[in-house]
Amino acid sequence: MNAPETVIADPEPHVMHTYARLPxxxxxGRGCWVWDTAGKRYLDxxxxxxxxxxxxxxxxxxxxxxEQIGRLIHTSNYYAxxxxxxxxxxxxxxxxxxxxxxxxxxxxxxxxxxxxxxxFGHDKGIARPEIIVYEKAFHxxxxxxxxxxxxxxxxxxxxxxxxxxxxxxxxxxAAIDEVANTRPNVxxxxxxxxxxxxxxxxxxxxxxxxxxxxxxxxxxxxxxxxVQCGIGRTGKWFxxxxxxxxxxxxxxAKGLGSGVPVGAxxxxxxxxxxxxxxxxxxxxxxxxxxxxxGIETLxxxxxxxxxxxxxxxxxxxxxxxxxELSDVTGVVEIRGxxxxxxxxxxxxxxxxxxxxxxxxxLLSVTAERVVRLVPPLILNAPEADQIVAxxxxxxxxxxxxxxxx
Ligand SMILES: *Cc1c(COP(=O)(O)O)cnc(C)c1O
Numbered sequence: 001m002n003a004p005e006t007v008i009a010d011p012e013p014h015v016m017h018t019y020a021r022l023p024x025x026x027x028x029g030r031g032c033w034v035w036d037t038a039g040k041r042y043l044d045x046x047x048x049x050x051x052x053x054x055x056x057x058x059x060x061x062x063x064x065x066x067e068q069i070g071r072l073i074h075t076s077n078y079y080a081x082x083x084x085x086x087x088x089x090x091x092x093x094x095x096x097x098x099x100x101x102x103x104x105x106x107x108x109x110x111x112x113x114x115x116x117x118x119x120f121g122h123d124k125g126i127a128r129p130e131i132i133v134y135e136k137a138f139h140x141x142x143x144x145x146x147x148x149x150x151x152x153x154x155x156x157x158x159x160x161x162x163x164x165x166x167x168x169x170x171x172x173x174a175a176i177d178e179v180a181n182t183r184p185n186v187x188x189x190x191x192x193x194x195x196x197x198x199x200x201x202x203x204x205x206x207x208x209x210x211x212x213x214x215x216x217x218x219x220x221x222x223x224x225x226x227v228q229c230g231i232g233r234t235g236k237w238f239x240x241x242x243x244x245x246x247x248x249x250x251x252x253a254k255g256l257g258s259g260v261p262v263g264a265x266x267x268x269x270x271x272x273x274x275x276x277x278x279x280x281x282x283x284x285x286x287x288x289x290x291x292x293x294g295i296e297t298l299x300x301x302x303x304x305x306x307x308x309x310x311x312x313x314x315x316x317x318x319x320x321x322x323x324e325l326s327d328v329t330g331v332v333e334i335r336g337x338x339x340x341x342x343x344x345x346x347x348x349x350x351x352x353x354x355x356x357x358x359x360x361x362l363l364s365v366t367a368e369r370v371v372r373l374v375p376p377l378i379l380n381a382p383e384a385d386q387i388v389a390x391x392x393x394x395x396x397x398x399x400x401x402x403x404x405x
Pocket of ligand 1: 138192196225227
């Protein structure tokens with residue numbers, strides 16, 4: 001994210017400076033709209049970075065969470081949890097997979113996936129297992145997940161990185177074939193179905209099918225990081241379902257709890273029993289409040305047909321962006337699926353974040369030159385039109401005022 005142009009004084013002198021923040025502070029929200037403490041209203045094209053599946057203050061979610069808070073927030077993983085079984089069974093039903101481990105965030109879900117891959121290797125006698133990861137990948141900020149991440153800016157200052165990763169380019173079957181032929185210690189392939197932070201870069205259907213086949217032939221785990229692209233965002237429950245394949249391991253987080261922190265690793269038969277009692281754990285993971293948030297999010301998504309909405313409104317939003325921007329010099333590509341869209345420009349455009357907020361629209365800029373829209377899945381057609389109406393003139397004037405680089 002870009003820093004504001006001029007910072008007069010630090011408005012948050014006790015908050016660690018891990019983000020270069022804009023000065024406005026959000027006060028409350030309703031649906032796809034958020035108000036700041038000065039009363040200014042914003043259309044939420046960011047959804048808390050693909051988190052607020054049901055938007056803000058959803059009338060079906062709020063009373064359910066209030067009821068849960070009044071009943072039970074947390075006990076511990078020492079006791080049986082009907083709420084965990086309830087959410088896990090729904091995730092298994094929707095994914096066709098078998099068992100779920102619950103945690104609290106995306107990096108934790110990915111960390112668990114990496115541990116499963118390593119233990120899967122050790123269980124079959126590979127003492128130094130290797131995992132295939134991708135150029136432009138993002139998997140989180142812990143030491144292991146930042147090592148799996150591609151961006152050198154995310155590595156800088158935190159070396160030595162965790163070893164045991166082999167990096168390949170996305171959508172290049174020859175490159176991964178080469179790894180299969182030369183590295184006997186590979187145990188898993190780990191990728192985002194649509195790279196989020198890396199610039200909204202989809203893995204192609206053909207590529208996903210090819211790596212599924214390669215995993216079967218080589219006894220590797222296919223681990224699909226659906227932390228950002230999962231939970232209905234592309235118009236299917238999980239983005240890989242467009243390719244008609246099944247993963248062995250699927251980390252989830254962001255949209256699963258509509259804003260309540262919850263992560264999950266969903267596993268198929270080859271991975272579901274790799275972790276045994278004592279191998280992994282978490283204090284907060286699977287707590288009653290988080291589970292209820294997940295259960296209600298999925299229930300409301302079904303009841304309100306939000307997959308269909310993400311597909312239809314996402315297509316309309318994309319069509320509007322294409323209509324207004326495809327002939328504009330400086331716009332490289334408009335891509336993505338459903339309500340996960342990226343507009344790549346021919347130059348760094350971080351300042352569009354602040355310009356859009358000024359104009360009443362929340363969005364993000366990722367991979368330096370990609371404007372990213374990941375709004376709530378309740379976005380309606382008029383709101384999609386408003387995003388187009390606010391954003392496209394901003395991009396055009398930005399491109400006129402700046403030069404390509
Ligand atoms: C956001 C994200 C993560 C990290 O999730 P956190 O909850 O921030 O730890 C991991 N993978 C992908 C694909 C993400 O988009």
